[in-house]
Amino acid sequence: MAGAGKTVCVTGASGYIASWLVKLLLAKGYTVKASVRNPNDPKKTEHLLALDGAKERLHLFKASLLEEGSFDSLVDGCEGVFHTASPVYFIVKNPQDELIDPALKGTLNVLRSCAKAPSVKRVVVTSSVAAVTWNRKPRTPDVVVDETWFSDREFCKENEIWYELSKTLAEEAAWKFAKEKGMDMITINPSMVIGPLLQPTLNITAGLILNLINGPQTFPNEIYGWVNVKDVANAHIQAFEIPSANGRYVLAERVAHYSEIVKNLHELYPTLHLPEKCADDKPYLPTFQFSREKAESLGIKFIPLEVSLKETVESLKEKGFFSS
Ligand code: NAP
Secondary structure, three states, rough: OOOOOOOEEEOOOOOOHHHHHHHHHHHHHOOEEEOOOOOOOOOHHHHHOOOOOOHHHHEEEEOOOOOOOOOOOHHOOOOEEEEEOOOOOOOEEEEEEEHHHHHHHHHHHHHHHHHHHOOOOOOEOOOOOOHOOOOOOOOOOOOEEOOOOOOOHHHHHOOHHHHHEEEEEHHHHHHHHHHHHOOEEEEEEEEEEEOOOOOOOOOOHHHHHHHHHHHOOOOOOEEEEEHHHHHHHHHHHHHHOOOOOOOEEEEEEEEEEEHHHHHHHHHHHHOEEEEEEOOOOOOOOOOOOOOHHHHHHOOOOOHHHHHHHHHHHHHHHHHHOOOO
């Protein structure tokens, strides 16, 4: 097994993506040091402790993004560091406190711990297409958004897209820090992540699908890239394991407007009460493309959107978020 005898760590381990990452790392034989904010909260830890291999090779640590030095003992002795912890909220009252400080200061806090630990060979940071897509360049059906794109912080501020700003500032600062320190760092930049939940609580992006089932009778006039959580976790591990991996990796199986998501859900589940109308009367936002080339170089064979949607709905149902 690729990970046998190796120790790695995952920040924000109880989260949606990180839980899958911990599961796949344990399955590959790694010893995993995992940070959670509150190790005494069973909702944040029980699903991790129940994973195959957890009893023997999972070690929980308490750490918080805004506490300087909080991650020192977590990264110490690790060859690989996966930094996934960052708040994911699309609606906030105070963007600085709720999003920007934990994302930006938290990332630098983790990277400073990594720079102090001689064991660390590579750091994989979970960034987002939020740090890629949001600039003044037009997005039309012929445009392919790839890893050379960067979101523009001024554009994010003007449009008050605070989550996007938090991820943009965090990734910019991470690259600057890594360059200064000569650190081997990679960013994974997923689009909207869906697929089965391991954790018992609802995360924001699976919640977007639940909202189509349980929510208002309209769908948003919005268009996103979509990717399965298992592909995202796998890409993190491949980026750590493949020596030649470098730079950023955009992850999107497909770009789809909400109308297409609803259409797919309707085909999969004809009896579900799904919204029939768009929330506004404007033309649908134009589609565009995300490059898959670099992600495929990691060996990712993207799970089709239809499968991801089915897995999401089945998981939401199984966890009791809705009954059909
Ligand atoms: P999630 O389930 O909400 O997980 C976020 C994690 O960050 C949680 O474990 C949370 O800890 C931790 N966290 C938040 N604030 C923290 C703080 N101040 N100190 C310590 N930990 C803190 O969301 P997710 O979707 O898995 O997101 C994980 C990462 O992927 C994030 O960096 C996010 O930006 C990125 N990402 C997500 C998507 C997506 O569509 N879901 C797409 C692209 C990128 P608690 O459990 O204690 O709250």
